[in-house]
Amino acid sequence: xxxxxxxxxxxxxxxxxxxxxxxxxxxxxxxxxxxxxxxxxxxxxxxxxxxxxxxxxxxxxxxxxxxxxxxxxxxxxxxxxxxxxxxxxxxxxxxxxxxxxxxxxxxxxxxxxxxxxxxxxxxxxxxxxxxxxxxxxxxxxxxxxxxxxxxxxxxxxxxxxxxxxxxxxxxxxxxxxxxxxxxxxxxxxxxxx
Numbered sequence: 001x002x003x004x005x006x007x008x009x010x011x012x013x014x015x016x017x018x019x020x021x022x023x024x025x026x027x028x029x030x031x032x033x034x035x036x037x038x039x040x041x042x043x044x045x046x047x048x049x050x051x052x053x054x055x056x057x058x059x060x061x062x063x064x065x066x067x068x069x070x071x072x073x074x075x076x077x078x079x080x081x082x083x084x085x086x087x088x089x090x091x092x093x094x095x096x097x098x099x100x101x102x103x104x105x106x107x108x109x110x111x112x113x114x115x116x117x118x119x120x121x122x123x124x125x126x127x128x129x130x131x132x133x134x135x136x137x138x139x140x141x142x143x144x145x146x147x148x149x150x151x152x153x154x155x156x157x158x159x160x161x162x163x164x165x166x167x168x169x170x171x172x173x174x175x176x177x178x179x180x181x182x183x184x185x186x187x188x189x190x191x192x193x
Contacts, residue, residue, distance in 0.1 A: 013052060013066045013107040015116045018080060019099040020059040026087070026097065027058055033138045035086055036061070037151065039079045044153035047075040051153045052113070055120045055139035057127065062120040064107070066155065076102050110162065117159055118174045133174060145171045 020026045027033050033056050040051065040063075048068025055062045065072070084097040107113045121144070124136035133141045142148040144156050145167045163169030 010067060010069055013064060013113060014072060014104045015107055015120075016061075016063040016065060016072075016076065016102050016104045018061050018076075018102040021096045021099045023059050023099075024097075025058050026061065026083075027056060027138075028091065032087065036079075036083050039082050041151060041153045043075050043079045046070075046078070049075055049153075050155035051140070051151075052155055052158060053117045053120050053140045053144075054154070055123050055136075055141075057123060057129075057138075062123060064113070064116055064120060066158075072104065113159065114162065114173065121174050141174070144174075 027036070036056060040054070043049070044051065047070040049070075049072075050066045050068075051063060052066055053062075053064035065075075067075075080098055080102065087097055088094065105116075107116060121133045121139055121141040124130050124139065125133055130136045133139065134145065134147060140151075140154050140156070143150040143154055144160065150156055160166050160170055163173065
């Protein structure tokens with residue numbers, strides 16, 4: 001029996017998580033991260049979504065995507081299948097790279113959007129990979145705070161407009177302790193609870 005099609009709506013924002021099969025690494029070197037981001041950029045052009053945030057961790061990926069006219073599943077299928085084929089070819093692997101289907105949660109409020117953005121950008125800090133989110137180069141955080149140029153597929157204006165002092169306010173928000181009910185909900189959604 002075929003899987004049920006994921007529901008999606010034009011203009012809606014989704015927090016998407018995909019993980020390596022059996023917790024295996026999805027990225028082994030800098031080039032791998034670049035290939036994934038290049039595929040995301042190409043899919044952005046083809047499917048009309050805007051990434052509002054991302055973090056490529058060693059064995060999983062977080063994306064915040066605002067969808068355009070095309071389906072979320074089609075865009076993700078293209079990015080993930082092309083990346084898996086490239087990865088398996090380069091490393092001479094067989095089988096599944098990703099653990100099942102990606103998971104996603106619809107972002108329905110500005111408060112949830114901000115909590116998801118903070119969660120995504122603080123993920124490398126929580127994993128003890130870095131002590132500050134600005135030290136992790138495979139996330140959109142440095143584009144948000146003006147340290148790096150903004151890639152063509154990344155849209156930061158919506159979130160930054162929620163802070164009177166823009167990037168400085170966002171930086172303070174992300175690095176502040178976010179242990180509220182909404183932050184716990186985002187964390188549970190990320191774990192599939």
